[in-house]
Amino acid sequence: MAKKIIxxxxxxxxxxxxxxxxxxxxxxxxYSEKEAMQEARRCLQCKKPICxxxxxxxxxxxxxxxxxxxGNFRGAIEKLKEKNVLPAVCGRVxxxxxxxxxxxxxxxxxxxxxxxxxxxxxxxxxRAHGESSVPKxxxxxxxxxxxxxxxxxxxxxxxxxxxxxxAVTIFEALHKPGGVLVxxxxxxxxxxxxxxxxxxxxxxxxxxxxxxxxxGKTATIDQLLRDFDxxxxxxxxxxxxxxxxxxxxxxxVYSANExxxxxxxxxxxxxxxxxxxxxxxxxxxxxxxxxVAMDCARTALRLGADEVHxxxxxxxxxxxxxxxxIHHAEEEGIxxxxxxxxxxxxxxxxxxxxxxxxxKMKLGEPDASGRRRPVPIDGSNFxxxxxxxxxxxxxxxxxxxxxxxxxxxxxxxxxxxxxxxTGKTSKKGCWAGGDVVRGGATVILAMGxxxxxxxxxxxxxxxxxx
Amino acid sequence: xxxxLKREQxxxxxxxxxxxxxxxxxxxxxxEFVVVRADExxxxxxxxxxxxxxxxxxxxxxxxxxxxxxxxxxxVGDEIATLAGPLGKPTEKVQGKNIVCIxxxxxxxxxxxxxxxxxxxxxxxxxxxxxxSGLLLYWQEELRKYSDDFYEITRDGSxxxxxxxxxxxxxxxxxxxTDMVYVQGCTYLTYLVSQxxxxxxxxxxxxxxxIMVDATGMCGVCRVIVGGETKFGCVxxxxxxxxxxxxxxxxxxxRVYLDKERYSLSFYECERYG
Ligand SMILES: Cc1cc2nc3c(=O)[nH]c(=O)nc-3n(C[C@H](O)[C@H](O)[C@H](O)COP(=O)(O)OP(=O)(O)OC[C@H]3O[C@@H](n4cnc5c(N)ncnc54)[C@H](O)[C@@H]3O)c2cc1C
Ligand SMILES: Cc1cc2nc3c(=O)[nH]c(=O)nc-3n(C[C@H](O)[C@H](O)[C@H](O)COP(=O)(O)OP(=O)(O)OC[C@H]3O[C@@H](n4cnc5c(N)ncnc54)[C@H](O)[C@@H]3O)c2cc1C
Ligand code: SF4
Ligand code: SF4
Ligand code: FES
Numbered sequence: 001m002a003k004k005i006i007x008x009x010x011x012x013x014x015x016x017x018x019x020x021x022x023x024x025x026x027x028x029x030x031y032s033e034k035e036a037m038q039e040a041r042r043c044l045q046c047k048k049p050i051c052x053x054x055x056x057x058x059x060x061x062x063x064x065x066x067x068x069x070x071g072n073f074r075g076a077i078e079k080l081k082e083k084n085v086l087p088a089v090c091g092r093v094x095x096x097x098x099x100x101x102x103x104x105x106x107x108x109x110x111x112x113x114x115x116x117x118x119x120x121x122x123x124x125x126x127r128a129h130g131e132s133s134v135p136k137x138x139x140x141x142x143x144x145x146x147x148x149x150x151x152x153x154x155x156x157x158x159x160x161x162x163x164x165x166x167a168v169t170i171f172e173a174l175h176k177p178g179g180v181l182v183x184x185x186x187x188x189x190x191x192x193x194x195x196x197x198x199x200x201x202x203x204x205x206x207x208x209x210x211x212x213x214x215x216g217k218t219a220t221i222d223q224l225l226r227d228f229d230x231x232x233x234x235x236x237x238x239x240x241x242x243x244x245x246x247x248x249x250x251x252x253v254y255s256a257n258e259x260x261x262x263x264x265x266x267x268x269x270x271x272x273x274x275x276x277x278x279x280x281x282x283x284x285x286x287x288x289x290x291x292v293a294m295d296c297a298r299t300a301l302r303l304g305a306d307e308v309h310x311x312x313x314x315x316x317x318x319x320x321x322x323x324x325x326i327h328h329a330e331e332e333g334i335x336x337x338x339x340x341x342x343x344x345x346x347x348x349x350x351x352x353x354x355x356x357x358x359x360k361m362k363l364g365e366p367d368a369s370g371r372r373r374p375v376p377i378d379g380s381n382f383x384x385x386x387x388x389x390x391x392x393x394x395x396x397x398x399x400x401x402x403x404x405x406x407x408x409x410x411x412x413x414x415x416x417x418x419x420x421x422t423g424k425t426s427k428k429g430c431w432a433g434g435d436v437v438r439g440g441a442t443v444i445l446a447m448g449x450x451x452x453x454x455x456x457x458x459x460x461x462x463x464x465x466x
Numbered sequence: 467x468x469x470x471l472k473r474e475q476x477x478x479x480x481x482x483x484x485x486x487x488x489x490x491x492x493x494x495x496x497x498e499f500v501v502v503r504a505d506e507x508x509x510x511x512x513x514x515x516x517x518x519x520x521x522x523x524x525x526x527x528x529x530x531x532x533x534x535x536x537x538x539x540x541x542v543g544d545e546i547a548t549l550a551g552p553l554g555k556p557t558e559k560v561q562g563k564n565i566v567c568i569x570x571x572x573x574x575x576x577x578x579x580x581x582x583x584x585x586x587x588x589x590x591x592x593x594x595x596x597x598x599s600g601l602l603l604y605w606q607e608e609l610r611k612y613s614d615d616f617y618e619i620t621r622d623g624s625x626x627x628x629x630x631x632x633x634x635x636x637x638x639x640x641x642x643x644t645d646m647v648y649v650q651g652c653t654y655l656t657y658l659v660s661q662x663x664x665x666x667x668x669x670x671x672x673x674x675x676x677i678m679v680d681a682t683g684m685c686g687v688c689r690v691i692v693g694g695e696t697k698f699g700c701v702x703x704x705x706x707x708x709x710x711x712x713x714x715x716x717x718x719x720x721r722v723y724l725d726k727e728r729y730s731l732s733f734y735e736c737e738r739y740g
Contacts, residue, residue, distance in 0.1 A: 173680075175547065175550070212548055217553055218490065218492075218552070219489075219492065223492075238682070238684035240684070242696065249691060249719065251718060251721070258685035258687045261679055261684070266509065267507075272726075272729060275508050275734075276679075277723045279722070350718065350721075351719075400682065
């Protein structure tokens, strides 16, 4: 008997915009058990579940959803953990609308199954109901692996290889693990306790985590290779771009990385209880249209800005940020200045930014990315007063490792070149993946790369064949 | 956590800090620095490495604001939350040159590894240390060991030459062949020396101290303009050609958090001393 399909996703309750714009608590509350079971029942349990193809780590989506529908939440989380070491993270920040949910069969006619929300539910349920036991670790293979960078990519490799019986050590440059999940994405979108808990789980499984260790400086890759049989480079894309326009070095002009690192990693929003300060601007301009820009704009609001403008050179349709993020930002009162490009910052006598000069844009012919190219409109320049500007136009890989590893092949954007089937770099014994290869991409793609590399690393460690 | 092996005030307000580390010495070189964070709520601040061995690294710091006050309150056996390094580009190696090395306040300590390295590379070294008063000069013995000539300058004349480092330097350069000047210390000193050597066209390397956060090239707060180009102090520096540095921008950027730093310090003192 064909079951009647409910056309829309079960809605998720959220903090009201006015309230949440003043606090750092998470915006969506998550499903209750009842809501989750109701949503899980929307899944058709397809014989050939195409949704799985949309997930870079190949989660058995109908499998875990069926457990939720049956009320077996422990079963659901165990199913998820077979493929994903960070379900609580992915359920929150994956661009599901472009991945698993995009190709769910329901999406052809209705709203897709809320796969991400269900994933988050299962992970949160586990957190509230005590840890699943640590899985049995196979006998030691005697092989040692070094993972550079404790971002989502590195953590995935660590999880996969520890389960194969290899000894795994993660080297992280900062004082906390998590990569962008901790220093970049704000608390109100991804509570840090969740990330630390997932890292703790890996540590319980036997992964060694060494923080404050900058590979390329504290030790080079060649030095690591004396002690380790294989190395995975998951150092991300941490080098911030600037626009190279006049006035960018004025006080009050931030890179997104600086702004977010101060606020998230260093907890500057709790200054002076925490020692790291941040400028609490009143009129803030955030330049760029991606997730990073949305995070900066919403952080500025929470730090007490009266007005936050998001300045983007194309139109709203071309914005690379997730729809949900743009929507949340709009609800909270971020003002969108689309088709606008800053050309200059103007300072006061103390070298503080006081104004920004912009030019209006129009959309021309499509460019290489298929998006219509923004073209400046002559004579449309205007000046607007600001006291803080945050440049969120992108980032590329940090050159520390390339500079100190001469035989590593590097592409023209400073990215490490790999064989995409295996994740192998040009250097024997070294793999790479995630943002250091792709430039700024996504959490789940970094994790997918990690999975591919881990498979190849395991093969190398057991056969010795490069 | 990293254990304190030694912390002592060597002259008023300037402290030596020795922290346990079996790692950092392996790649440490002159001109490099470490990042330290006193406790879980602390800021990440850069401090030059002044010495290292297989068990520990040493730093010399001046107590100025919250972070350095916290460090100054440490006792042997206490622990700090972060110690990461070595960071930055090492001092460029040169050979067979006449080098004048100048240090002031915490920079007197920061000179030490550079002088040692220069000496190992067979340079002729003239060391000049300066302070307001003789009371604030330190490490003379250590520095003399690697110096061919050694001078002290105090503004009040309580030790050595009375006056300012620039007067002394002008005289010195006029009389002695000088291939290079190397300076460690506060921004004012590095600026002053660069201005002094400019007319003589003597290459001048300065250790700069822009504000930093991660110190790995990730945030860009440490940007300085050198030769018209924006550089990151933590990975492209912290040592640069003093004649190429845009000093106005550096001085202004160091002041971004001035009011907040003062507030932070009064908050810390209230919390600590009630
Ligand atoms: C503000 C922001 C918001 C984002 N929002 C989303 C989102 O909503 N959804 C989404 O899917 N993606 C989002 N992304 C992108 C996503 O976070 C990244 O694609 C992902 O984190 C990349 O993972 P990674 O493991 O490759 O590297 P990273 O997460 O960058 O981690 C790299 C780690 O390596 C460390 N490291 C670097 N160099 C060294 C070294 N030399 N030695 C030792 N350690 C080193 C770094 O400190 C860092 O911890 C966002 C990114 C940002 C900046
Ligand atoms: C690469 C590098 C290496 C450094 N090495 C050393 C070192 O070896 N020893 C050391 O003591 N410091 C060193 N510094 C400077 C040191 O990092 C700062 O002094 C420290 O961050 C101050 O932190 P705080 O919280 O105690 O003071 P803050 O609260 O940050 O500052 C307190 C007040 O002092 C002012 N101030 C800060 N630094 C200086 C300064 N150098 N001279 C004059 N006024 C200043 C500030 O503007 C503020 O008004 C170095 C900096 C860099 C970038
Ligand atoms: S990990 Fe991401 S892509 Fe995969 S199923 Fe979960 S939400 Fe979808
Ligand atoms: S495609 Fe959609 S309906 Fe089918 S199994 Fe996957 S989630 Fe369920
Ligand atoms: S301190 Fe962040 S890039 Fe230099």
